[in-house]
Amino acid sequence: MTLLNPRLLDTGSPPIPEIQAWGTRYAGRGGLLNMCQAVPSHAPAPGMLERLARAAGDPACATYGPIMGDAALREAYAADLGALYGGRLDASEVAITAGCNQAYFVTMMALAQRGDAVLLPTPWYFNHRMTLDMLGVEPRALPCCAEQGFVPDPEEAAALIDDRVRAIVLVTPNNPTGAIYPSKVIARFHALCRERGIWLVLDETYRDFLPPGRNRPHGLLSGEAWPENLVQLHSFSKSFAIPGHRLGALGAPAALFPELGKVMDCVQICAGRAGQAALAWGLGALSAWRAANRAEMQARGATMRAAFSRLPGWELQSLGAYFAYVQHPFEGTSAWQVAERLASEQGLLCLPGPAFAGEEAHLRIAFANVAAAGIVSMEERLRAASN
Numbered sequence: 009m010t011l012l013n014p015r016l017l018d019t020g021s022p023p024i025p026e027i028q029a030w031g032t033r034y035a036g037r038g039g040l041l042n043m044c045q046a047v048p049s050h051a052p053a054p055g056m057l058e059r060l061a062r063a064a065g066d067p068a069c070a071t072y073g074p075i076m077g078d079a080a081l082r083e084a085y086a087a088d089l090g091a092l093y094g095g096r097l098d099a100s101e102v103a104i105t106a107g108c109n110q111a112y113f114v115t116m117m118a119l120a121q122r123g124d125a126v127l128l129p130t131p132w133y134f135n136h137r138m139t140l141d142m143l144g145v146e147p148r149a150l151p152c153c154a155e156q157g158f159v160p161d162p163e164e165a166a167a168l169i170d171d172r173v174r175a176i177v178l179v180t181p182n183n184p185t186g187a188i189y190p191s192k193v194i195a196r197f198h199a200l201c202r203e204r205g206i207w208l209v210l211d212e213t214y215r216d217f218l219p220p221g222r223n224r225p226h227g228l229l230s231g232e233a234w235p236e237n238l239v240q241l242h243s244f245s246k247s248f249a250i251p252g253h254r255l256g257a258l259g260a261p262a263a264l265f266p267e268l269g270k271v272m273d274c275v276q277i278c279a280g281r282a283g284q285a286a287l288a289w290g291l292g293a294l295s296a297w298r299a300a301n302r303a304e305m306q307a308r309g310a311t312m313r314a315a316f317s318r319l320p321g322w323e324l325q326s327l328g329a330y331f332a333y334v335q336h337p338f339e340g341t342s343a344w345q346v347a348e349r350l351a352s353e354q355g356l357l358c359l360p361g362p363a364f365a366g367e368e369a370h371l372r373i374a375f376a377n378v379a380a381a382g383i384v385s386m387e388e389r390l391r392a393a394s395n
Contacts, residue, residue, distance in 0.1 A: 022134060030347075031352070036355055039355065040357060041385055042357045043357060043373045044374065047374075053290070056250070056289075060282055063285040064282040066282075075277060077102075078285070082104060083099045086102050089102070102257055103258050103268060104255065107245065108213050108241050109135055110276065113275065115268070116139055116175075117271040118271060120175065123172065126147060126174060127168055128149060128177050129149075129150045129160040131185060131361060132364055136177060148173065152187070158326050159193055162200050169200075175201075175207040176197060176201055176207075177209045178210050179211040180212065182326075186331035187333075191224075198228055198235065198237075205237075208238050212242050214329035214330060216301075217302055217329040234262070235261070239258060242256060244287055308379075312373075313327065315384075315387040321394055322336065325370070336370070342360075342362075343367075349393065356386060356389045
C-alpha cells in the first residue's frame with residue numbers, strides 16, 4: 009500500500025460513528041435515543057430560517073468573502089462580546105470561522121509547531137487531542153477529578169509547564185463533563201500563562217447555556233484592550249441551532265490575525281457567506297429566543313438530576329450546558345462495553361469516558377439532544393440495563 013502520513017495514521021478516530029454503528033443493531037421498542045453527539049434538538053428561529061433562505065438565493069453570497077469574515081458579522085460579534093463582558097472590543101479582534109473546530113485548528117497551527125506541547129485538562133474534547141496529534145504537538149494531560157468538580161487546578165498546571173509548552177486550553181462549560189469553571193480559576197490560569205509567556209486558549213462553545221446569575225463567565229475581556237496572551241473560541245452552532253452551517257468565531261490580539269489568516273486561507277478561505285449574513289442579523293435580533301433556549305436547557309438539566317436521583321447505582325458526578333457526566337454501576341466493566349450494550353440492547357447512544365481520556369467508570373450523556381420525554385425514556389432504558 010502506498011505510504012500515508014504516519015502522524016495521521018497514529019491519530020485516533022472520532023468515536024461517534026462507532027457508537028452510531030452499534031445502534032444499528034438495536035431492534036427494540038421506541039427506536040434509537042441519540043444522546044451521543046451534542047446537537048440542538050430544536051430548529052433555528054423562524055426569522056433565521058427566512059434570512060438563511062434569502063441569503064442562499066443572493067448571488068453575492070455565492071462569491072468569496074473576506075478571510076476573517078464579513079465585516080457586518082465581525083462588528084455584530086464584537087458588539088455582542090462587548091455587551092456580555094463590559095470591555096471595549098473591536099471587530100479587528102475577532103474572526104469568523106467555519107465552526108469552532110476550525111477556530112481551534114487554526115489557533116493551534118499559529119501557536120505551536122511539531123515538538124511543542126499544549127496542556128489539555130482531562131477528560132478532554134477528543135477533537136482537540138486529535139488536532140494536536142496530527143500536528144505533532146504533544147497533548148499534555150492535566151487530570152481533573154470528580155472530587156474537584158472536574159475543575160482544573162492552576163497549581164497542578166504550573167508543575168507541568170516546561171520550555172516546550174506553548175499554551176493551555178480550557179473548555180468551559182466543559183465538554184464532556186459539563187463543569188463550569190469559576191471566574192477566579194480562569195483568572196488564575198490567565199495569570200499563570202502571562203507569567204510563563206504562553207497562551208491561554210479559552211473555548212467557550214457553550215457559553216450561552218450558563219445557569220442564571222452567571223451571565224458573565226469571567227473578567228478577562230472587561231478592559232480597554234484585548235489581553236495579549238488570550239485566544240477565545242466560540243461556536244454559533246448550539247446558540248442558534250445551525251450546526252450544519254458551520255459558523256464559529258475566535259477572538260485574539262489584532263497582531264495575531266495576519267498569522268491566523270495564513271492558515272484560514274489554506275483551510276477554507278472563508279466561512280459560508282449565507283450563514284454569516286443571517287447571523288449578523290440574529291446576534292442582535294434573537295436575544296429573547298436565545299434566552300428561552302438557555303432556560304430550556306436549565307430545565308432539562310433539572311430533569312436529568314431528578315432522573316439520576318431515582319436510578320440506583322448510577323451517580324451523576326457533573327452536569328452543565330449540554331452534558332451529564334455519569335458514573336455507571338458496572339464495576340470492573342469497560343465504559344466502552346457499557347456504551348456498546350446500551351446502544352445495541354437499549355437503543356441509547358452515549359459516549360464512554362475513555363473517548364475523552366477519562367476514566368472507565370464514566371459516560372457522557374448529551375441531554376440537549378432530546379426533549380423531556382426523551383429524558384424519561386433514558387431513565388427507563390438505564391433502569392432496564394441495570395436489571
